[in-house]
Amino acid sequence: MDAKSEVLLRQYDYLSGRVLLINAPTDQLFAEFGESVQPFFWTWNFNDYHYFQNQTAPVHFGADFPEGEFDQAVIFVPKSKELLNYVLHNVAAHLQTGSSVFLVGEKKGGVERAAKQLQPYGKALKLDSARHCQLWQLTLDCSVEKKALADWAQRYTVATPKGDLQICALPGVFSQNRLDIGTAVFLPYLSQVPSGKIADFGCGAGIISAYLAKLNPDNRIFALDVDAFALASTQMTFEHNQLNPQQLEIKAVSGIEDAPLFLHAIVSNPPFHQGIQTDYDASEKLCKTARRHLKSGGELWIVANRFLNYPLLIEQSFGQCTVKADQQGFKVLFASTQKNVKEV
Template sequence: MDPRSEVVIRQQHALTGRVLFINAPADQLIDQLDANIDATVWTWNYADHQYHSKMQHNSHFAVELPAQPFDQAVIFVPKSKVLLEYVLHQVISHFAIDQQIFLVGEKKGGVERAAKQLKNYGKTFKLDSARHCQMWQAALEHNIDAKPLEDWVKNYTIETDEFSLEICALPGVFSQDHLDVGTAVLLPYLKQVKSGTLADFGCGAGVLSCYLAKINDKNIIHALDVDAFALKSTELSFERNHLDRSRLHLHAVTGIEDAPTQLDAVISNPPFHQGIHTNYAASENLCQTAKSHLKTRGELWIVANRFLNYASIIEQQFGQAQIKADQNGFKVIYACTSQYTVKEPQ
């Protein structure tokens, strides 16, 4: 069991009634709660949602709070400070004075910093400290008005040789307020991607999806991500750039195995973090199994840190892997289900 969940179990005597567990991990916590706790999970992680649904927990996968009333909330502290601020705002704008909010998180994951954020809304004290984790409790002392989702969006502009793109990113989304280096290295090569039905795996704020849709109005984009905030951000970016929404198909996925088949290309700046921890499983699985989702002469284009050995994994599956760029600490890797050469960008 996740050590944060163990701390919650230790302190479950403080919980009662309809309790909303926010960002709860995929473990046995909900099943081990006392009978007087009516638990609902709110998560933006699709893999966690799939687990909770499979276990017949009441799970809500979305970027906004479930509509029903709650007596208490337990927030598992997310990595992003601005995402926590959004979550706190969601909860507090729906809760009444004196309702209880709990925070639980790892010490190295910023739980003490999170507790300082919580102090803005009420008297806060440490309830427990164990398993390298802490649990904090606060009673609300004042209300706040709800803000629309659009007020939480950060916008930035990307200039390419062909056009400008306006990117919309919600709290917690990768590279929320600027273009990351890896994507910047990959962008010049997207003009060479085979047109047709394309998948953007780990779509984030939608930079690749929007570029691929903008550069060829015949491209159909399947945007895939585990994160509800990323999927919503991609949708907002698509709309901000006045792209035809019918050409965008959003997919909540746990990995590339959930992607459509018969794709002309898979393009990715693959994720390698899960919360505060590094996790290469989804990226390595992409390299190992993307071929099964591609048509004949279908293409895989990825960008990854130079130190990652993805090219050899891809070569084992495709028979070849070309390094199209190696700059600024990143490699652009290309492979095709039928070997033929692609010209370098001028």
């Protein structure tokens, strides 16, 4: 079992009633609750959502706060400080004054820093410190007004050859405050992507999806991501730029295996975190299996850090991989399926 769950269970007697567990690890925690606790899970990770569903746990997937009433909440510290601010505000807006909110996280994951974010909402007390984790209890003593999801988005402008794009990025979404270097290197090459049915794998705030829609009104973009906040951000970016909503289809995915078939192109600035090997899995699978989602003559376009072995993986699947650019530590990679002469 995850160490954070173990620390929470050490103080199980503090839990009671209908408890909302937010960003919980995918372990056996659900099976440990007795009759005095009715757990309900909230996750924005589509893989975690499926895990809890398979456990027959009541679970909500999305960027918005779950419907219903809750007596308590347990927040497992997310990576993003801004995302924790969003979660705390929503918990305070939905739970009654006097309710207990628990914060649990690893020391190396910033739980001590996160505990300071509890201060505006009431008195916080450290309940436990074990397994390199900490558990804090907050007693809500204030009421805050609910805020629309769009009010939490950071907005910035990206200049493109087709005019400026206004980007909307919600808390926790990659490159929330400014254009990242990889996408900046990638954008000039997107005009070479064939028109038609295009998947943006790991769509993030929707920069690539929006630009592809702006390039050609006939493009149909499938914005794919595991993260609900990314999908909501892409939707907001399209709306903010007044792009044709019929060009966009938002789809939560576990990986590239959930992408549509017979695509004209797949484009991606794939997600990864240096030093955490498991986070490379989705990107490596994209390189290895994207071909089966492309029509004959379909194309794969990826921007990736120079040190990654993606060119080799792409070559093993497609037979070739062309480096279109090598700039500022990033490579733009291209591959194409073999055209079928019988195909019109």
